[in-house]
Each structure stands twice: as structure tokens, then as C-alpha cells.
Amino acid sequence: MRSTQNNKLTQTSPNTPISQKRLKTKPTLILLLILLIGNLFWFVLWLLPSGEQVKGGDEQVAAVDGQTITRQEWLAAMESRYGKETLQNLVNEAVMEKAANQYKIKVTDEEIDLELALLRSAQDSNDTTIQNLSDSELRQKIRAQLILEKVLTKDVVTEDTQSEAYYEENKSLYNIPTTYRTSIIVVESKDDAISVKKELANGSEFSVLARERSLDTSSASLGGDIGYVTATQTSVDPAIFKAVQSIKVNDTTEPFVLSDGRYALAFVEEILEGQSFSYDNVKDRIKRELAMEQLPSSITPEAFWAEFNATWYYGEGK
Structure with missing residues (x-):
């Protein structure tokens, strides 16, 4: 529509008075405005839920002695109880991915496999992380934690003699049954x-x-x-x-x-x-662990929210 209008304008005689040119373009502008309003109207209608979708919010998902629990009540309760924590985890993972790109940090599948093996072998009966998360969710959580540790320790130097001594003292940790x-x-x-x-x-x-x-x-x-x-x-x-x-x-x-x-x-x-990991297999992990001991233990992904302009439903920051 605009290209057609522009062609018409360029074809207008250069001798035509400016006031007459404006009069000729005014009906076209009005038509364009009407079309724009019409498109916006249909777009809004498309975004609004249909009657069937609205009714879905009142769909019964449970009943107790005749008293129904609707889908809307169910979803609201889930958001109230788990929404903030779930959203925080999603933001943290996204922030850590941004940090990985910013600082050119790589996390390999082998590193995640190592952490998974160590986590499984040392699982505490009170820690239900493995049971509560799917394999992909658990790997993503580990990935985010590894990125955080690598960002925090990227400038910390650890001597080889320290990491070698640590491995010898804790070799049993890396012999996984x-x-x-x-x-x-x-x-x-x-x-x-x-x-x-x-x-x-x-x-x-x-x-x-x-x-x-x-x-x-x-x-x-x-x-x-x-x-x-x-x-x-x-x-x-x-x-x-x-x-x-x-x-x-x-x-x-x-x-x-x-x-x-x-x-x-x-x-x-x-x-x-069962599997055993040699010093070369775990050297980088040990160096990172020793470096982390030199840092404050309270540093979390939320510390990077401001750097990467992270905002969320619950307000500014965490």
C-alpha cells in the first residue's frame, strides 16, 4: 500500500501546488488509518481467549464432598507455592548462560557427567534433588552451577602441587562404586x-x-x-x-x-x-574447588542479575 502511494506521489506534476498535493494525499492517509485500526482490532480479538478457553479456567480438576476445585484455583495455588522459586531458577539459568557467553566459558558434557556421577555416589538421604528433577533439568542445573563457579574462579590461580595433594588425600571420592x-x-x-x-x-x-x-x-x-x-x-x-x-x-x-x-x-x-577417575580427569574440577574455598561462600547467580539486566514478576533484583 505504501509503495503504491509513494509511486502516486512521485508521479504528481512538479507544478502542482503544495496545498493541492496535501489535499490529494489526505483521503489515502485516512484510509491507511482505518486499515491500521481495523488490523489492531482483529489482533486484539485474536489475543483474547475464546469462550471455550475462558470456560477452561472453571474446569473442575478435583472435588471434595461435592466441593469442586477448578483449574484456575489449582494453577493459582501452584504459582503461589512454587512459582517464585521456579521462576528464580529459570532466571538464574538464563543469567548464567549470558555470563558464559560474556566470559567465553565452556561447559562440556563430560564435566556434567562427572558431577552427576559424584552427586549420585554421595547422595544424602535427605537430598531429593535427583528424584525431583528430570535428567535434563538436573543437567541444566549442574551446568548453571559450573558456569557460576568458572566465572567466579576465572582469575584465581591454584598451584598444581595443591591440586595433586588434594587428589591423593581424597582419591576415594573419585573411585565411584x-x-x-x-x-x-x-x-x-x-x-x-x-x-x-x-x-x-x-x-x-x-x-x-x-x-x-x-x-x-x-x-x-x-x-x-x-x-x-x-x-x-x-x-x-x-x-x-x-x-x-x-x-x-x-x-x-x-x-x-x-x-x-x-x-x-x-x-x-x-x-x-562403577568407574574411577584419574587425576587428569578431575584436575580442573579440583583446581576450581580449591579456588572456590578462597571466595565468600554466599555468592549466588543472583549477584549477576544487575550485570545482565535481569528483571522478573516479583520486582527488581531477587
Whole structure:
């Protein structure tokens, strides 16, 4: 439309008075304005939710004694309880990616694999990070942490003799035993355990039965998932590790006795074979760890928000 109008204007006789030229272009400008308003109107209508979408906010997702819980109430509750933390994590990850580009920092898959292996072997029973995050989410979280550490320590010098001595003193940390991704169902008696085993044989899902029947409330809420079990963990009942050693991936153990006299069944989702890391494999990690010890422990990704103009729904800064 504009190119056509420009052609018309250029074709106007140079002898035409300026006032007459303006009169000729005025109707066209009015037409353009009407078209612009019309386009804006339809764009706004397109953005507005349809009647069906609006109605979706009132869709029932649960009911208690006849009292309904709508999708809108559900989503509002999730935002209220988890929204701020989730958004903060997303902003932190984005900020760290910006920092990686700014300071030309690289994080390799091998570095993330190393951190994952160390995390799994040293998992604390009270730390449910592995269970709560998917593999991709966990890798992204580790990546963001590695970027932060590399940014903070990029100008800190650590002597080779220090890192070599550290490796020798902590060599056992880098000899990682075989780990078993395990879920459990804990019951009161052997009869209860046999009953659960029969339900599994009849097609019931392990995670569903764990939520319904397991007496171990912390793992039951996670479908029985207790993370990765190793022979060296002191926070996990030794009977669990002994039981999972005898089965394959996606198999369930026979009922076995725990140290407190209760019975359990265990399911193995994944088996990661043990591995050892040489000094060359972990040298950069050790140097970074020693460098971090020289810095204040309170530095977090939020410290870089201002540098990369990060803002969010909850106001300025963190």
C-alpha cells in the first residue's frame, strides 16, 4: 500500500501546488488509518481467549464432598507455592548462560557427567534433588552451577602441587562404586509384602503401590524413589543394597527384612557401573574447588542479575 502511494506521489506534476498535493494525499492517509485500526482490532480479538478457553479456567480438576476445585484455583495455588522459586531458577539459568557467553566459558558434557556421577555416589538421604528433577533439568542445573563457579574462579590461580595433594588425600571420592537407581515399598509384615508382590504381578505399577501402601512416607510421596544406592552409603539400610544387587534393571526383588524388622520390596530402574577417575580427569574440577574455598561462600547467580539486566514478576533484583 505504501509503495503504491509513494509511486502516486512521485508521479504528481512538479507544478502542482503544495496545498493541492496535501489535499490529494489526505483521503489515502485516512484510509491507511482505518486499515491500521481495523488490523489492531482483529489482533486484539485474536489475543483474547475464546469462550471455550475462558470456560477452561472453571474446569473442575478435583472435588471434595461435592466441593469442586477448578483449574484456575489449582494453577493459582501452584504459582503461589512454587512459582517464585521456579521462576528464580529459570532466571538464574538464563543469567548464567549470558555470563558464559560474556566470559567465553565452556561447559562440556563430560564435566556434567562427572558431577552427576559424584552427586549420585554421595547422595544424602535427605537430598531429593535427583528424584525431583528430570535428567535434563538436573543437567541444566549442574551446568548453571559450573558456569557460576568458572566465572567466579576465572582469575584465581591454584598451584598444581595443591591440586595433586588434594587428589591423593581424597582419591576415594573419585573411585565411584556401582550405583542402583532404586524405589522401595516398606510394609509392616511379610504377609503384607507378599500381598504387594501379588498386586505387582497382576499389573499394578510400583510407583502407584508405593504411594498407596508404603510406610516410608518420604519415599512414598515420590513413588518409592530413593535415588541412587551404593555399597558405601551409610544413610541407606544395607539390606536394600544387598537386595538390589541380585536383580536386573526393571526387576523387583522378593520381600526382604529391613534392619528395623519391617519388610520391603525394591525396584531397580537403572544400574550405573562403577568407574574411577584419574587425576587428569578431575584436575580442573579440583583446581576450581580449591579456588572456590578462597571466595565468600554466599555468592549466588543472583549477584549477576544487575550485570545482565535481569528483571522478573516479583520486582527488581531477587
